[in-house]
Amino acid sequence: MILRKIRIPLALVCFVAITWLFVDFTGTAAHYAGWLAKLQLLPAVLALNLAVVVALVLLTLIVGRIYCSVICPLGVMQDIIAHLHPRGKNKAGRYTFSPERRWLRWTVLVLFVVALVAGIGSFVALLAPYSSYGRMASNLLQPIWLTGNNWLASFSEQSGNYDHYAVDIWMRSLPTFIIAAVTFIIIAVLAWRGGRTYCNTICPVGTVLGALSRFSLLRINFDADKCRSCSKCARACKASCIDYKNHTVDASRCVLCGNCLDQCSFDALKYDIPRLHKLATATPPAAGSVAGGLPAGNTPPASEERRAFLIGTALAASTAALADVKVKMDGGLAEIEDKVAPKRQTPITPPGSLSARHFAQHCTGCQLCVAQCPNDVLRPSTGLLTLMQPTMSYERGYCRPECTRCSSVCPTGAIRPIGRDDKSSIQIGHAVWVRDNCIPLTDGVACGNCARHCPVGAITMVPAEPDKEGSPMIPAVNESRCIGCGACENLCPARPFSAIYVEGHEVHKTV
């Protein structure tokens, strides 16, 4: 009884706060709820955040997998979906006991760890529960939230106050959007039908915590004398871990929802320390028979990813064309062509990420930074190995000197926290000039917008033909000073391809 009373409000608070974190764009949520992301197990492990990891391990060893019922947003989301099931509220319950699919659980975990060590970020990102949730929230919920905000913004504009401002809503990456949607459907269906199936067969974090909670001090256990084998508890168990016939509860799968405790009419289930019982059940937890089990179906094979990517780019191109048409012609305004991202030999990763390798090894693709980026610079990558991990591009904005939002929200240490001062000295790439696009040469007019806006003064305007008087001035980039922020690329008047663009650096340097 008490367990549920504590769990449900706590879980809702955590869930709402984390969801807010992913839909908010103002930075307010990051300020108040940013720590919740850092409490997530996998990010904490990647960030070598020892305090959190130790605390979570101890928590699990003492009370069991309460993490999965309170802190993990994906877990709480499944509980909510299961609760929406018409029979979810039914007293009789709709679940049945099923033996542990240990073989499947551990295979997934081993694959996951191998991928993590090998730096196959896309695979890690697919399975990591917090990242899955982040992807759903940022891809599916944030657009709705932003639409609501833009409504408010139009009201506030009409009433002449500055409380709300409109923001752009755009598809950052179609493949990632599709993956988020597919993951959501699969997990929702699993939760609808079988409660915590995902958590107890696929989720690598669930497997690790399950291995710990198997030995947890406090746990749910049977008082065999009192049990009348009515099966009510088993039918209420979302984790399908109560074998009422044998009077055992599989602690490695139990997520401590406490539903069974409420169901038992005979006081036969208790949440306490079993070792204190005189009648310690001799039988160890049932060694679950290995079944072929569920398909790890939420992973689209690689070839599909590529196809999705191709479809994605095609679609992006057509939306760009649409946007062109949409630009209102007020008579007085010239049409502005949308910018197109140049082909970068090395992708750009955010300041603080140290190097492409460090980034790939630590990022779980949760999309928090992407959702938070106020300058529309970050978007999920479409590269095969780094799929869903963010990358930078400057068509919509540039990495502004005052902003360090992504580094402050990243829970995994993939983007290490940096200050404003550090930022101006971290070289994440360098600008490359493209003669064929440069306006002073193509249009014969003065420009220098790149030099004017370079925050580190790395660009000087020099005459194209030094000997000729009145020669057009072209930018000269001092690569050693350039930090790769993209102000030049974004503000370059050449369209659709800028006459100056940023080439990423695999390893960041301090200038």
Added chain:
Amino acid sequence: MNKPLSRRNFLKYMAAGTAAVAPSAALLTACNPSAKGAAGVSPTGNSAKAMTMRHNPNTGDNVSLLGYGMMRLPQLPEGTPEDPETGPFDQEMINRQVDYAIEHGVNYFDTSPVYCRGLSERCTGIALKRHPRDKYFIATKLSNFDNSLWGLEASQKMFENSLHELQTDYIDYLLLHSTGGGGRDPETGEQLSGLDVCQRRFIDNGLTDWLVEQKQKGRIRNLGFSWHGDYRAFELLLRLHDEGRYHWDFVQIELNYLDWFYANEINGANVDAVKLYGELEKRGIPAVIMEPLLGGRLASVSDNVAAELKQRDPDATIASWAFRFAGSPTGVLTVLSGMTYMEHLVENVQTYSPLQPITEEDHEFLMHIAEEIFGLKEVPCTGCEYCMPCPYGIDIPGIFAHYNRCIKEGYVSQSERDPHYAEARRAFLVGYDRSVPRLRQASHCIGCNQCTSHCPQQIRIPKELQRIDAYVESLRQYQAGRI
């Protein structure tokens, strides 16, 4: 406020100044020959290299126009262990700079018990002790800000301690520090106005009476005050002067070409320097000037302002304009500069050796620069759209209209200290995005100048757009990540 009249006043002050400079300069050259061609700075066509001096009518002191502010002392390189006596401050460098200053005619050193973690007086004392006491004037303050120090005894102790730290038995210029600042009642914790605090720190406790006694004993040679904040405190102290209760030998105020007219606009709590200076001038009280660079803002200006200043005088540094402005009124006794680095000292010594007073044209020009820096200048755009369409898609009249509207509605604020800064900033930025799509904002203006010839108002459009863009950029950079 009446600008033409104020300008006339300014020029009046200056005209007298030019006349006064020449003889005193000659005098100093005579008594300080080492000032010539020192420090390896090659003087450009400036052979009379003596510091401009000003005369203090109360004591007859000849005070150098450049005063050394000891509140930003040089520090030891990071990682160097602190000195047990002078903490993180680089006494060797302080000595060198003080030596250079004295050698080049600077004789006014301004410190306070609170500067530099409370070590400024000690460092200043050590550096000055190495010179004959009659070669320089020491200014320090009664910085009894903390309400635990409002009693007479605590303040007396503070004064005695200043003498001790400065290793001297008299102070040449003693100031009631920062009159006009607010505070809290030591007993009730109630917020008090600057006027009340001034009363309680200096008047009600009998401190000023005691200081007058010290002056009679010769332990203080000049008694004055510095003022920030609540104007009623300034008025109170001047009223006491007028009534003959106290005599202020000098008053320290903030003065620079931005504050001359715009102090009040920058921060509603401030009073334009022209008014403050006028009050002192009327009474013949010499003015000591602080913040001639407005906290460095007038030394690091936006690129287009810098270009304009350089265009007018390519040889003059950006900061020198501000120093010339602050030093030009003849009622100014000295202009304080907190010179951390030798380069600043060398540069400022040069600017005042001798002072070339601001001319009428210069004054006009600097007022225009002030407007530009302050951004008060509305763009005289009528929205005729002759300039449109801009081939690069900029919404020129839209940007100007937004900017002008924000000026009118008071949403253009240059000072982050302005209590309404955050609100004004948000209104400006949110409104900017509303009225002009980002792609059509001023940051995209490339300065091709194709529009300029079309403008019937002769607005230099790219220049104005770039000025607005620089302002927007300053707003955006103010607070990370928030609009």
